[in-house]
Amino acid sequence: EAQVTQNPRYLITVTGKKLTVTCSQNMNHEYMSWYRQDPGLGLRQIYYSMNVEVTDKGDVPEGYKVSRKEKRNFPLILESPSPNQTSLYFCASSFRPGLAGGITGANVLTFGAGSRLTVL
Amino acid sequence: QKEVEQNSGPLSVPEGAIASLNCTYSDRGSQSFFWYRQYSGKSPELIMFIYSNGDKEDGRFTAQLNKASQYVSLLIRDSQPSDSATYLCAAIGITGGGNKLTFGTGTQLKVEL
Numbered sequence: 001e002a003q004v005t006q007n008p009r010y011l012i013t014v015t016g017k018k019l020t021v022t023c024s025q026n027m028n029h030e031y032m033s034w035y036r037q038d039p040g041l042g043l044r045q046i047y048y049s050m051n052v053e054v055t056d057k058g059d060v061p062e063g064y065k066v067s068r069k070e071k072r073n074f075p076l077i078l079e080s081p082s083p084n085q086t087s088l089y090f091c092a093s094s095f096r097p098g099l100a101g102g103i104t105g106a107n108v109l110t111f112g113a114g115s116r117l118t119v120l
Numbered sequence: 121q122k123e124v125e126q127n128s129g130p131l132s133v134p135e136g137a138i139a140s141l142n143c144t145y146s147d148r149g150s151q152s153f154f155w156y157r158q159y160s161g162k163s164p165e166l167i168m169f170i171y172s173n174g175d176k177e178d179g180r181f182t183a184q185l186n187k188a189s190q191y192v193s194l195l196i197r198d199s200q201p202s203d204s205a206t207y208l209c210a211a212i213g214i215t216g217g218g219n220k221l222t223f224g225t226g227t228q229l230k231v232e233l
Contacts, residue, residue, distance in 0.1 A: 033221075035223075040128075040225065041225065042208070042223050042224060042225035042226060043164070043208065043223040044223075045220070045221070088161075090163055090164070098152075098212050098220065098221065105169055107152060107212065107221075108154065108166055108169055109154075109164075109166075109221065110166075111163035111164050111165070112163060113162070113163050114161075114162070114163050
């Protein structure tokens with residue numbers, strides 16, 4: 001089944017304890033992205049990756065790190081989590097990024113199931 | 121000014137009615153537009169994408185795009201209680217090199233029996 005898999009789905013942690021949220025896709029997608037979703041603020045992009053070894057900041061990158069060593073994996077790292085990073089996180093992927101996907105729909109994002117993170 | 125704007129709702133419609141969801145965008149260079157549905161606590165799932173001016177229909181759903189007015193809408197015919205969800209509008213513009221997908225904050229739809 002074509003999918004984006006995130007783990008863990010739920011996590012409660014304490015301030016300062018490093019954590020990693022994994023994301024893996026089995027669709028050979030070039031583009032991968034992380035979003036956080038907060039009430040009233042909608043989906044905000046944290047980081048994205050155009051392809052292996054190519055990553056860039058989104059709108060809210062502070063406090064996060066990512067890496068793209070393999071095409072299928074795009075982990076999100078919180079080096080020193082703080083309570084303001086309590087949120088619902090989504091990983092997403094698509095064949096092509098942005099406008100390069102054109103009219104074919106190759107830029108349609110497929111989302112993972114989400115990871116609900118609570119930082120105490 | 122938000123790049124993609126939606127009325128947060130809730131928009132309440134009776135079962136069987138047409139629900140009309142609206143979205144405006146500020147980046148005049150935007151070319152691809154998406155409607156996602158999101159149930160509470162779940163991930164967004166694509167309903168439709170639209171690229172050209174005019175209407176695009178898929179079953180009970182019709183997306184409408186007017187680039188001159190910078191306006192995108194989603195019509196849901198014969199609304200069902202299962203359509204109750206938050207609907208997210210998204211656009212890809214030329215900001216960010218044409219790779220930035222910006223989401224609106226979503227409109228909550230309630231279909232009442």
